[in-house]
């Protein structure tokens with residue numbers, strides 16, 4: 001079997017830059033080969049059932065990506081336009097899914113900045129919630145979507161329970177973009193079943209954190225998943241022989257879930273080091289990300305690229321991502337590289353400093 005020389009040990013750009021293990025690739029060779037579009041693939045069915053059981057939901061639906069799982073999940077919740085979706089202003093479904101909410105769901109989005117700067121509270125939601133009072137000027141909120149983790153932050157369980165109870169009382173569905181629910185669960189001790197009780201639907205990533213080459217699973221009620229599958233097919237997301245992908249994902253869960261704690265520890269080590277060197281962070285480093293506050297602590301992007309290359313690490317300024325394949329040597333190198341770039345940026349003419357942050361590029 002030929003393997004590329006690419007290695008993820010020094011890769012901090014995203015937690016998607018993992019490489020499948022030999023065990024994953026070998027498992028793919030023995031996978032079932034039925035047609036999953038007709039629900040005839042054993043390994044795909046097994047994976048779907050496994051994630052559904054884990055979350056206490058009736059059904060799971062294997063999707064090629066988190067974007068697809070989120071978009072069809074959202075679409076399924078929405079029935080009668082005009083309507084709007086309320087979410088965090090940093091939400092992937094809003095910022096990073098190519099206007100899917102506008103194009104696929106015809107939805108207006110109300111992006112909300114948490115008043116505590118970190119996570120949405122029930123009060124934030126109530127303040128921006130658009131009531132369906134038959135006012136013909138408005139687009140009533142018909143879905144609340146939360147991301148957990150959002151920018152690596154674990155949404156506190158007690159707050160989720162409050163939000164969920166309020167949504168149930170008001171008959172508003174609650175979707176979770178749980179691309180990194182694995183991380184949230186490991187960091188907080190809240191089980192997938194507990195999260196399943198809170199949310200009506202959850203999309204769970206298999207490639208972020210867990211390290212499978214591909215896939216997300218959307219979970220919900222039987223009726224919900226049946227309709228979501230209809231939208232999945234409409235989006236061209238039907239996969240025929242998805243057995244090898246499903247089997248690789250199951251190996252990934254078995255092999256890598258237990259490694260998340262160590263991944264979080266590494267991220268925390270970097271975060272502590274940066275703070276000790278006067279670099280401000282945007283969010284607390286609860287899990288596998290370190291978000292630098294590049295407004296308070298500018299780091300010139302070109303300079304960082306140069307210095308990172310010298311120290312043999314790949315990184316984008318602003319957001320440093322950790323995954324299970326990052327090794328200790330790379331952790332020490334990234335600590336040195338970022339502090340060096342930060343110090344050297346101070347010497348530059350401030351007007352020319354370009355700090356690339358996660359979702360935009362800003363000059364300051």
Ligand SMILES: *Cc1c(COP(=O)(O)O)cnc(C)c1O
Pocket residue numbers: 064065066067068070092093147177179180205208216
């Ligand atoms: C990456 C990501 C997605 C989308 O996953 P893709 O598989 O890249 O489409 C959704 N939500 C969050 C929070 C993500 O980080």
